[in-house]
Amino acid sequence: MFWNKEEAQMRHYLSNRTLKALLxxxxxxxxxxxxxxxxxxxxxxxxxxxxxVQQTQENLSLAxxxxxxxxxxxxxxxxxxxxxxxxxxxxGPLAISAPQGADxxxxxxxxxxxxxxxxxxxxxxxxxxxxxRYQASGTTGSPLLLSFTRYEARAQGCxxxxxxxxxxxxxxxxxxxxxxxxxxxxxxxxxxxxxVRPRATEPASTARRQTVMDKYIAGEAxxxxxxADEKGTVSSAVN
Numbered sequence: 001m002f003w004n005k006e007e008a009q010m011r012h013y014l015s016n017r018t019l020k021a022l023l024x025x026x027x028x029x030x031x032x033x034x035x036x037x038x039x040x041x042x043x044x045x046x047x048x049x050x051x052x053v054q055q056t057q058e059n060l061s062l063a064x065x066x067x068x069x070x071x072x073x074x075x076x077x078x079x080x081x082x083x084x085x086x087x088x089x090x091x092g093p094l095a096i097s098a099p100q101g102a103d104x105x106x107x108x109x110x111x112x113x114x115x116x117x118x119x120x121x122x123x124x125x126x127x128x129x130x131x132x133r134y135q136a137s138g139t140t141g142s143p144l145l146l147s148f149t150r151y152e153a154r155a156q157g158c159x160x161x162x163x164x165x166x167x168x169x170x171x172x173x174x175x176x177x178x179x180x181x182x183x184x185x186x187x188x189x190x191x192x193x194x195x196v197r198p199r200a201t202e203p204a205s206t207a208r209r210q211t212v213m214d215k216y217i218a219g220e221a222x223x224x225x226x227x228a229d230e231k232g233t234v235s236s237a238v239n
């Protein structure tokens with residue numbers, strides 16, 4: 001196909017304008033992609049994965065058999081550990097449920113008496129030990145069941161799975177960023193129920209405070225006396 005000189009120049013001009021328009025559009029889209037604002041970060045480390053308190057049940061099942069005289073020595077040791085757990089983080093009543101209508105109903109009666117005695121001797125008040133029965137008609141080997149309520153502090157959104165950190169088109173932080181801090185903080189809370197209902201402030205020891213003030217006014221040392229066992233130096237500790 002043959003074009004005259006003017007027509008060729010016009011086609012060249014139009015092709016150049018089209019190319020510039022395409023390049024300009026691509027540059028605009030590229031700048032728009034680079035300028036995409038990343039996900040707004042949280043203000044504090046605990047904002048992303050908040051610590052929540054959940055109510056759970058701590059259960060213990062003690063196996064029974066019709067020919068048993070009562071609890072075994074191993075079961076008694078388990079009860080001592082269970083009582084310590086209740087004293088450490090238990091709330092409300094400690095329920096003991098015996099099977100009713102099962103072949104272990106008779107031995108369950110003796111086991112309950114032993115269980116209550118062990119719990120009381122471990123330091124649990126009689127008033128919080130609640131007895132009950134559950135329907136087990138026609139069953140064999142039905143156990144003695146114990147249960148109490150406890151509270152656990154957990155970090156939200158920490159499922160333990162991490163996405164591929166190499167591919168980050170938006171240059172955003174990982175969803176699990178901060179989980180280690182939140183999980184460790186939750187594990188260090190001695191009594192999670194304090195987050196549900198904070199305990200009242202206990203009265204200050206005014207007697208000790210007055211003793212320190214009196215010594216300070218008199219110009220005496222305000223620290224307590226230390227015994228020889230509480231003192232030590234590197235030379236005496238390392239031979």
